[in-house]
Amino acid sequence: MNTIRMAWRNIWRSPWRSAVVIGSMSLGVWAGITMIGWATGLNDARTMSMLDDNVGHGRVQSAAFMESQDPRAILPHLPAIIEDLQRDSTVTAFAPRVVVQVMIQSGSGAAPMMALGVYPEAEQSVFSAARKVVQGSFLQDLESDEVVIGEELAKRLEVGIDDRVVLTFQDVLGEVHSALYYVAGVYDGASNLLEEMMLYVPVLNISRQMHLVDSLAIAENGRFPVAHELCFRVQEPYAMDPSLAHLEAQDSLRRWNVFIRSQIESLDQLALDGTPLVVRGWRSISPELGYADEVMAQSLLLFMTIILLAMAFGILNTMLMAILERTRELGMLMAIGMNKRKLFALIVLETILLSFAGLPIGLALGHFTLALTAKTGISLKGVEKGMAEFGIDSTIYPVTVPEFYLPIAALVFVLAFLSALYPARKALKLNPIESMRVL
Amino acid sequence: MALIELKNVFKVYESQAGSVTAVGGVSTSFEEGEFTAIVGPSGCGKTTLLNAIGGLDQPTQGEIHIDGVNIVALKDRNLIDFRLQHIGFVFQAYNLIPVLTALENTAFILELQGVGKKERDARAMELLEAVGLADRAHNRPNQLSGGQQQRVAVARALASRPRFVLADEPTANLDSKSTETLLDIMAQLNDKEKTTFIFSTHDQRVIDRARRIIPLEDGKIKSV
Ligand SMILES: Nc1ncnc2c1ncn2[C@@H]1O[C@H](COP(=O)(O)OP(=O)(O)O)[C@@H](O)[C@H]1O
Numbered sequence A: 001m002n003t004i005r006m007a008w009r010n011i012w013r014s015p016w017r018s019a020v021v022i023g024s025m026s027l028g029v030w031a032g033i034t035m036i037g038w039a040t041g042l043n044d045a046r047t048m049s050m051l052d053d054n055v056g057h058g059r060v061q062s063a064a065f066m067e068s069q070d071p072r073a074i075l076p077h078l079p080a081i082i083e084d085l086q087r088d089s090t091v092t093a094f095a096p097r098v099v100v101q102v103m104i105q106s107g108s109g110a111a112p113m114m115a116l117g118v119y120p121e122a123e124q125s126v127f128s129a130a131r132k133v134v135q136g137s138f139l140q141d142l143e144s145d146e147v148v149i150g151e152e153l154a155k156r157l158e159v160g161i162d163d164r165v166v167l168t169f170q171d172v173l174g175e176v177h178s179a180l181y182y183v184a185g186v187y188d189g190a191s192n193l194l195e196e197m198m199l200y201v202p203v204l205n206i207s208r209q210m211h212l213v214d215s216l217a218i219a220e221n222g223r224f225p226v227a228h229e230l231c232f233r234v235q236e237p238y239a240m241d242p243s244l245a246h247l248e249a250q251d252s253l254r255r256w257n258v259f260i261r262s263q264i265e266s267l268d269q270l271a272l273d274g275t276p277l278v279v280r281g282w283r284s285i286s287p288e289l290g291y292a293d294e295v296m297a298q299s300l301l302l303f304m305t306i307i308l309l310a311m312a313f314g315i316l317n318t319m320l321m322a323i324l325e326r327t328r329e330l331g332m333l334m335a336i337g338m339n340k341r342k343l344f345a346l347i348v349l350e351t352i353l354l355s356f357a358g359l360p361i362g363l364a365l366g367h368f369t370l371a372l373t374a375k376t377g378i379s380l381k382g383v384e385k386g387m388a389e390f391g392i393d394s395t396i397y398p399v400t401v402p403e404f405y406l407p408i409a410a411l412v413f414v415l416a417f418l419s420a421l422y423p424a425r426k427a428l429k430l431n432p433i434e435s436m437r438v439l
Numbered sequence B: 001m002a003l004i005e006l007k008n009v010f011k012v013y014e015s016q017a018g019s020v021t022a023v024g025g026v027s028t029s030f031e032e033g034e035f036t037a038i039v040g041p042s043g044c045g046k047t048t049l050l051n052a053i054g055g056l057d058q059p060t061q062g063e064i065h066i067d068g069v070n071i072v073a074l075k076d077r078n079l080i081d082f083r084l085q086h087i088g089f090v091f092q093a094y095n096l097i098p099v100l101t102a103l104e105n106t107a108f109i110l111e112l113q114g115v116g117k118k119e120r121d122a123r124a125m126e127l128l129e130a131v132g133l134a135d136r137a138h139n140r141p142n143q144l145s146g147g148q149q150q151r152v153a154v155a156r157a158l159a160s161r162p163r164f165v166l167a168d169e170p171t172a173n174l175d176s177k178s179t180e181t182l183l184d185i186m187a188q189l190n191d192k193e194k195t196t197f198i199f200s201t202h203d204q205r206v207i208d209r210a211r212r213i214i215p216l217e218d219g220k221i222k223s224v
C-alpha cells in the first residue's frame, strides 16, 4: 500500500512533466473513444437500416426451409405460432411471408428475383422497404395481380407504374407457370443491391399459383393462412437473446414432431414434417451483419492500440528520465536494503499510475462527447448517395461504447507494464555505490 | 567472538591508468558497543573500507566476518537482505527519500522488513524523539536543514535495531553546531541503545569524540 503512495508521490515530483503525459493520455483516449463511438454508431445505423429494411430482427422458419428454401416447407399450425409470438411482450410486430424464386421479365430485360408473398399491412408494420414506396402505392390486398419492385430494378427493366411484367416460377407440383402482373408501386430500399433482389406480390395470389394452399386451408387458417417464414421485430435488437430463448420454449415451436399434415394431400410431406421449427435472430439470418459488428469492434480496438502504443513511448521516455534523475536515490535505496523485486515493483507501479491517471479523464471526456452527439446526430449530407449504396442513412448517431472501456483499461495496463520494463531494467542495473558517489 | 572481523582485506581498482590500491591489507576487528572512528585524509580509503564492511562493495581479497558470517562469500541478493536485516547506514548526503516525511523515512527500513504499520510508526517516533525531531515528524526532507536530515538518517539507521551502524563522513556537509548535535545524539544512542557505531571522518572535532580511532593511511592501518 505504501509503495503505491510512494509511487504516486514520485509521479508528482515533476508535476509539469507528468501533467503533460497525463494530458496527452487523456486526449488520446478521448480521441480514440470518440472515433470508436462514431464508427460504432455508423455501423449500428447500417445494421439497423438493413434490419428495418427487409431482414427483420428475428424469424421463425422450419429447418427444412432454412436448409433448402424448399417451397413445400410452409410453417405448420401458423395461427398457434402467431398466438405465441403475440404473447411475448418484447415482440412489437410480425409479418408472415411466402418466399418464392421467380424470374421477372419486361420488354427490355429479365432478372432472377426473390418474390416475397406478403400480407401488406403486416409487412409494412415490420419492414421499412414496404413503407418507402416512391411511385404508385404498396400492395392493397392479398389476391390481385400486382407487384411492387425496387427502384434499381425498375430502372434496369425500364418499367413504371401500371406497366406489365411477367413472373415465371415453378409450383410445388413441378409445373412452370408464367403469369402477368402489373407494377403497382416502386419501393426505395436501404440498399441498391436489395432493390435488385426482392419484389413484393400479394401472398394469396402467389400461394394459389404455387399450389401452396387451397380455398379450404384459407378458410380454416384465419387471417394468415400460409407462410414460409414469420418475421418479427423486438424492442431491443441488440439484446434479443432472451426473447429468442423464450420463443423457443413456446409450445407451438416444440410441437414440431406432431405436425398436422400439410393441406396439400398430393405431396409427400413426411420428410418436411419431420424437421423442427427454428427461431433465428438477425445475427443468424444475416451473419454478415454480425461479422461486420465483430470485425468493426476488432479494428477499432486495433486503432486504439495504435494510439496507446504511441502514448506508451511517451511514457517510457518520461520514466527513463525520471530514473536517470534519481540514480542517487535509487542507489541509496538499494544500499539500505531495498531488494530488486521491490524496486522493480516501485517503478512498474509508478509507470502504471502515470498511465492510468489520464485514462478516466479521457474516458469521461469521450463518453460525454458521445452522449452529447448521440442526441443531435452528425449529418453527412454531402455523401448521401454513396452511403445509400451501402445501406446507410446519411445522419450518423454516435453511440456511447461502455463495452470498450474495460478492454481499453486492460490495454493501457499491459502497455504500461511493457513500457515500465526498460526503465526498470536500467534502475535494477544501477550499482549502489557508483550511483551514490559524492564528487 | 568479535562482532566484525576483517582478515587481510584488499581492494584494488584497475583502470587504463594503472591499478590503485584503495585498501591494502586491513586486518582488524570491532566489538559490540564500539564508537569508533576511521580516520585519515581524503583518498586514504575510508569510504572503500566502510563499503566493504557494509557489503556494498566486494573486496578484491580477504574475508569480512559479521557475527561469524563471511559476507564476502554471500551472493548479491543475499547481501541485500543481509544489509537490510543487520546493518544501518548513514551516508554523507542523499540519505532520505524526498517524497516521504521524516516519520515515513525513519520507518522505511522497518517497512522493508515487513514490520506492521503501528509498530513501525511507534518505533520511528521513538527515534525521532531521541534525535530531537519529534515535532518535524510530518515534514519532508526539503523542509529540514542539512543537520536535521542527518539526524533523521541516524534515526532511520537505528530504527530497525541493526547489529551496527556505518556512517561515512556523516558530518562532512554540516556546520560545527550541527556536527556537535549529531555527535551528541550518536554518542547518546551508543550509550542508551548500545548501538555499535563505526564512522569515518577527517574532522578533528569528530575524532575527539570517538572512543576508538583507527588511523588509515594509503589504505593501510597506521601503526601508532
Ligand atoms: N571506483 C573507483 N575507481 C578507481 N579508483 C577509485 C574508485 N573509488 C575510489 N578510488 C580510489 O581509491 C582511493 C580511496 O578512495 P576512497 O575510499 O574514496 O577514500 P576516502 O573515502 O578516504 O576519501 C582513492 O585514491 C580513490 O581515487
Ligand SMILES: [Mg+2]
Binding pocket: B046, B047, B048, B168, B169
Ligand atoms: Mg570518502
